[in-house]
Amino acid sequence: MQSRAAVSLEESNQDSNPPPIPSIKTTIPPQSRGLPLRLLRLFLLFLSLCLAFSFISIYAIRRFGVQNVVTTVKSGFIPSCIGGGADSFATLERFVAPPSNLLHRMSDEELLWRATLVPRIRKYPFRRVPKLAFMFLSKGPLPLAPLWERFFRGHQGLYSIYLHSLPTFEAKFPPSSVFYRRQVPSKVSEWGKMSMCDAERRLLANALLDISNEWFILLSESCIPLYNFSIIYSYIRRSNHSFMGAFDDEGPYGRGRYNENMAPEVNITQWRKGSQWFELRRHLAVSIVEDTKYYPKFKEFCRPHCYVDEHYFPTMLTIEAPNDLANRSITWVDWSRGGAHPATFGRADITVEFFKRLYDSQKCKYNDREEFRICHLFARKFSPSALEPLLNISQQVLGF
Numbered sequence: 001m002q003s004r005a006a007v008s009l010e011e012s013n014q015d016s017n018p019p020p021i022p023s024i025k026t027t028i029p030p031q032s033r034g035l036p037l038r039l040l041r042l043f044l045l046f047l048s049l050c051l052a053f054s055f056i057s058i059y060a061i062r063r064f065g066v067q068n069v070v071t072t073v074k075s076g077f078i079p080s081c082i083g084g085g086a087d088s089f090a091t092l093e094r095f096v097a098p099p100s101n102l103l104h105r106m107s108d109e110e111l112l113w114r115a116t117l118v119p120r121i122r123k124y125p126f127r128r129v130p131k132l133a134f135m136f137l138s139k140g141p142l143p144l145a146p147l148w149e150r151f152f153r154g155h156q157g158l159y160s161i162y163l164h165s166l167p168t169f170e171a172k173f174p175p176s177s178v179f180y181r182r183q184v185p186s187k188v189s190e191w192g193k194m195s196m197c198d199a200e201r202r203l204l205a206n207a208l209l210d211i212s213n214e215w216f217i218l219l220s221e222s223c224i225p226l227y228n229f230s231i232i233y234s235y236i237r238r239s240n241h242s243f244m245g246a247f248d249d250e251g252p253y254g255r256g257r258y259n260e261n262m263a264p265e266v267n268i269t270q271w272r273k274g275s276q277w278f279e280l281r282r283h284l285a286v287s288i289v290e291d292t293k294y295y296p297k298f299k300e301f302c303r304p305h306c307y308v309d310e311h312y313f314p315t316m317l318t319i320e321a322p323n324d325l326a327n328r329s330i331t332w333v334d335w336s337r338g339g340a341h342p343a344t345f346g347r348a349d350i351t352v353e354f355f356k357r358l359y360d361s362q363k364c365k366y367n368d369r370e371e372f373r374i375c376h377l378f379a380r381k382f383s384p385s386a387l388e389p390l391l392n393i394s395q396q397v398l399g400f
């Protein structure tokens with residue numbers, strides 16, 4: 001299925017011949033003595049250029065769809081000439097095309113509202129290739145980006161990338177990078193606070209604006225993929241569940257963090273805990289973004305030391321859509337060293353044996369299979385020093 005999707009995508013790119021350019025006629029009226037002739041000539045030339053561009057763009061949109069317009073005609077030209085320009089009204093392609101510039105100027109309130117617009121007719125009247133949205137929640141740079149570049153290579157059209165970082169950080173990826181211009185408008189987010197959940201909702205909302213995104217994966221800058229793209233894509237596509245960690249921890253760090261003021265929206269039996277690194281189906285992403293029922297309760301009553309990012313989404317989705325959840329995360333992490341933070345792996349840890357142990361230790365439920373051998377698709381935490389050895393063994397161990 002996915003290779004078919006990739007092939008048909010390529011096909012659609014092939015008929016992108018540049019549209020024929022209509023001839024441009026510049027006529028100069030004879031009676032122009034009253035006005036400075038040069039100025040008038042310049043003005044007319046500009047006007048006819050504008051007209052020509054708008055004709056080309058209208059023609060191209062009708063004939064070839066949107067993407068080709070973007071590549072053949074500098075799109076910035078159109079609105080400056082005919083104000084409003086090639087309207088998004090003319091074709092569906094233009095309406096469903098993903099935003100070309102992620103740095104919009106919407107407020108969070110406006111963004112979330114817009115992201116929750118959902119079509120009521122289930123069948124898409126166009127060919128929709130469902131994509132994985134990889135949402136990176138980072139402080140600043142992505143030290144493992146070269147590994148991810150390798151992972152994504154050759155799978156254009158099946159994924160989209162979003163990067164949320166500190167607002168002061170300006171990503172400088174070259175145009176050839178998969179991360180180029182994938183930064184979304186960001187705000188400061190702190191672990192354990194509501195601002196962290198706000199950042200995750202902001203990422204989800206930005207990714208929802210692309211109607212082809214079907215699965216939404218939250219990752220950090222210290223995450224790596226454990227399999228090649230094809231395996232990850234089909235594992236997620238074939239799963240009947242979304243991978244959100246959610247379990248009922250009866251101890252002080254689980255139910256102990258529940259506050260009775262959250263009732264009746266949240267009952268203690270519904271209180272869940274789980275790691276924030278999730279994978280969610282589109283309709284669940286929408287229910288998180290649209291939530292106004294649980295949000296105020298968590299914001300007010302899940303304060304330090306409640307760690308709201310470990311409870312809000314797992315609890316909310318357990319109440320709203322329990323049967324859609326696998327209740328486990330697909331991101332592997334090592335807590336075996338103890339302490340408040342999971343283990344971080346650096347240069348010296350990266351060996352073939354390390355990954356062999358990691359792969360061999362897996363066993364979990366996947367759809368109706370009780371003891372499936374692929375349980376985690378991603379792993380954390382890897383330090384920047386792990387990059388070089390990872391690149392050395394990625395082909396052999398990770399399969400890309």
Ligand SMILES: *[C@@H]1O[C@H](CO)[C@@H](O)[C@H](O)[C@H]1NC(C)=O
Binds near residue numbers: 228399400
């Ligand atoms: C991904 O890995 C699987 C199993 O190792 C392999 O069969 C498949 O050919 C790989 N796909 C790509 C595109 O490399």
Ligand SMILES: *[C@@H]1O[C@H](CO)[C@@H](O)[C@H](O)[C@H]1NC(C)=O
Binds near residue numbers: 263267268269
């Ligand atoms: C919580 O829900 C359970 C079952 O859904 C119910 O039996 C129990 O009474 C509820 N507790 C409170 C405090 O509402």
Ligand SMILES: *[C@@H]1O[C@H](CO)[C@@H](O)[C@H](O)[C@H]1NC(C)=O
Binds near residue numbers: 318323325326
């Ligand atoms: C996940 O947990 C919910 C209740 O918390 C349960 O209804 C659901 O069946 C569980 N999912 C799986 C795949 O076991």
Ligand SMILES: *[C@@H]1O[C@H](CO)[C@@H](O)[C@H](O)[C@H]1NC(C)=O
Binds near residue numbers: 240367368
């Ligand atoms: C998963 O979904 C497929 C197709 O909808 C269905 O045939 C299958 O029975 C489901 N499996 C489980 C365990 O729910």
Ligand SMILES: *[C@@H]1O[C@H](CO)[C@@H](O)[C@H](O)[C@H]1NC(C)=O
Binds near residue numbers: 388389392
């Ligand atoms: C990576 O591979 C190169 C060439 O095979 C080798 O020189 C280098 O030491 C390796 N680096 C690490 C960290 O394994």
